Amino acid sequence: MTRQQHAASTDQDLARTVKRSKAPAISRAAAVLRLLGKSENPLGVQAIARELGLVPSTCLYVLRALADEELVSFDPDTKRYALEAGVLTLARQWLRRNQFNDLAQPLLDRLAQTFGATMLGVQTMGLDHMIVVAISQSGQSFQLSTQIGSRFPALISATGRCIAAFGDYSEAELEARFSTLRWDEPPTFAEWKQQVSLARTQGFAVDQGNYISGVTVVSAPVWKARGKPSHALVATGIGSALKRSGLPELQDGLVSAARSLSNQLCGDVSADWT
Known part of the structure; x- marks a missing residue:
């Protein structure tokens, strides 16, 4: 897009x-x-x-x-x-009271430096949208053009797959929202549903060039309370560069960080992945 x-x-x-x-x-x-x-x-x-x-x-x-x-x-x-x-x-008061940002920032910084990726912390707002609330840049040549406060459609890219996977929404709701999304290389709804199902199984989602051509996005959900995920940790980078730096390791690191963060925010969330 x-x-x-x-x-x-x-x-x-x-x-x-x-x-x-x-x-x-x-x-x-x-x-x-x-x-x-x-x-x-x-x-x-x-x-x-x-x-x-x-x-x-x-x-x-x-x-x-x-x-x-x-x-x-x-x-x-x-x-x-x-x-x-x-x-x-208003923003300062929100940031002062937002526990997620304080806990997520060092995790994002570590992952950004380790894997050379742009790392985001996003807050999900149901099926309406997601908002970037934390960011860490790796210093690599590729920098995602986003900033704190940027808003994106809820179901777009890898985070959207996580929202759909763990949000308990009906297929009709998801299809209606999916039809409004704009991708560089759009998947079909059937393909997207399979990717959502995979995200539910493995605890993270991957967008390989669908949202932005040539760019890979990995996202893992974060819970602040029982029920639907409240946030997500997101890694973004040029697909070939992330493969060279170790995409499987990045995925493992992202999931581990998201689970650790979820446990700090609301207790043991292992049951939410099963």
């Missing part, structure tokens, strides 16, 4: 979320903040309203309310809006 494709997909997701929300005022504000957060430049009212499918007057009302709360800034010269520093207060 190219950056433009991912951006278009994200914008469509935001618009759908606003449309079906039972609390439209809150979902509109959240959608505006997310859109401004991923935009490289400040945006005007018309551009924001168009991207999110909002009436411009409604969009302006939301923006003014967010500006009053110091979450959005307004430039009177350009008539454009951008995120304000107030969002950092």
Whole structure:
């Protein structure tokens, strides 16, 4: 998926979320903040309203309310809006209370240096999306273009297979979401289901060039409480490079780290893999 494709997909997701929300005022504000957060430049009212499918007057009302709360800034010269520093207060409070990040970061750093991979810690949000909450770069030539706060469709790539494998979702739910995904080299739904079944058996999933051509992604689920996985540890790198550095060893190391982390967060989770 190219950056433009991912951006278009994200914008469509935001618009759908606003449309079906039972609390439209809150979902509109959240959608505006997310859109401004991923935009490289400040945006005007018309551009924001168009991207999110909002009436411009409604969009302006939301923006003014967010500006009053110091979450959005307004430039009177350009008539454009951008995120304000107030969002950092919310993020800082979340990071301070998030046990996953403190425990996962040294594991991600170790795996990144050992295998020359880009390592991610992601938080899963049901079948809606996943969010990158921790990252470690290896210093190798390949660097995944992502950052803290990046959002991806829930069922995409290797992590999506883990979410489907351990999430107890119906086939109808999974197929409906699967049909909206964008891959560089898309698997069929039948192929994907077989890979989901394999992930359930072995405790991790692999995406070999489906999501991004030439790139291998390995993901192992993490539990913060009993039930569905709350997070995942993810390794990403050029497929040929990961093979040279030892893909089976990376898979074993990732699963071991994910289980150790799960045990620290919620106790023995060995039963969740069987």
